[in-house]
Amino acid sequence: NREWHLLSRPVGWPKPEDFALVESPVPAPGEGQVLVRNKYLSVDPYMRGRMSAAKSYVAPFELGKVMQGGAVGEVIESKAEGIEAGDHVLHFFGWREYAVVDAKNAVKVGTEDVPLSAYLGVLGMTGLTAYAGLLRTASFKEGDSVFVSGAAGAVGSQVGQIAKLKGASRVIGSAGSDEKVELLVNEYGFDAAFNYKKGPVAEQLRQAAPDGIDVYFDNVGGDHLEAAIGSLNQGGRIAICGMISVYNNTEPAPGPTNLARLIQTRGRIEGFLVGDHYDLQPQFVQEVGPWVASGALKYRETVVEGVENTLEAFLGILRGDNIGKMVVKL
Ligand code: NDP
DSSP states (O other): OOEEESSOOSSSSSGEEEEEEEEEEOOOTTEEEEEEEEEEEOOOOTHHHHHSSSSSSOOOOOTTTOBBBBBBEEEEEOTTTTTOOOOOEEBBBOSSSSSEEGGGGGGEOSSSSSSSGGGGGTSSSHHHHHHHHIISOOOOOOTTEEEEESTTTTHHHHHHHHHHTTTTSSEEEEESSSSHHHHHTSSSOSSEEEEESSHHHHHHEEEEEEEEEEEEESSOTTTHHHHHHEEEEEEEEEEEOOOGGGGGSSSSOOOOOOTTTTHHHHHHHOOGGGGGGGGGHHHHHHHHHHHHHTTOOOOOOOESSSSSHHHHHHHHEEEEHHHEEEEEEO
């Protein structure tokens, strides 16, 4: 069993020396537990936060111990009622090849309708993040004009498409390469998209949304947030999902300089955490599942192979190597 340990807390960009791939014996399940051979590991931007010591909504990873994260795999041995060897489960003990999981922390998933990796992405945590953040936090309604950053990523690509499917008047996305911008418009049906590396975000957003925006779904922070406030219409809503542009900063980034515009627009900014919205999971799967099955909602995954490449996959997210959900296939 190979598993990834955090050796030291990264300062700025994580470096390979901060981590080690360690060999350990395959663990044995106790009463009420199952042994899982992981098939897909999730790597996600929020894991950067857990590598730091700062207190947050999830505890920091412990130094010298195996890291954690979403994973799906096959049960090899079960000492729990209701789960059999051969079943597939979603659980939270990724960054390793084999995991012993308490049955109460393992969710059985089907392998017939969607590929296993979908439970980490389009029908999993990132999908629910898009759904809850757009519909609940940003109070999206038909006719809204929606701007989403990180739009070619797992969360962002789903935000834009759900908005379109639910009757947005205009959907605008930003991403970090021309290839991604083309994908947004030609495959995901965004009305407009721009490459934020090619010019000031505020200017590009004004051009893409000449009539302003009613909703901004923020995955990025920084000048994207300031630009969105600048283009916000009366009664506009901003859902703060993530701020990936600052995760590796060693100094706090300056905030938007134009917050006073929220007074004039009666605009609202609200942060949210997907963990508070799991009550929406059944509704999410019921509504979005058929869109995925019919192809009305498209998704891509970037699949990196081999447990030894998990760290590289994680770093790839911070660099923007991925299109759609980044997963590691074992
Ligand atoms: P993505 O699949 O979107 O991958 C991250 C993307 O961020 C990269 O592909 C890259 O694309 C982009 N990026 C990296 N650095 C920058 C930068 N400096 N400026 C702008 N874009 C950058 O990841 P997820 O979909 O998993 O997550 C998206 C966001 O949602 C993250 O901020 C994450 O922390 C947050 N999140 C929040 C949750 C919550 O509960 N609040 C739950 C899940 C995710 P590009 O090429 O376009 O730069």
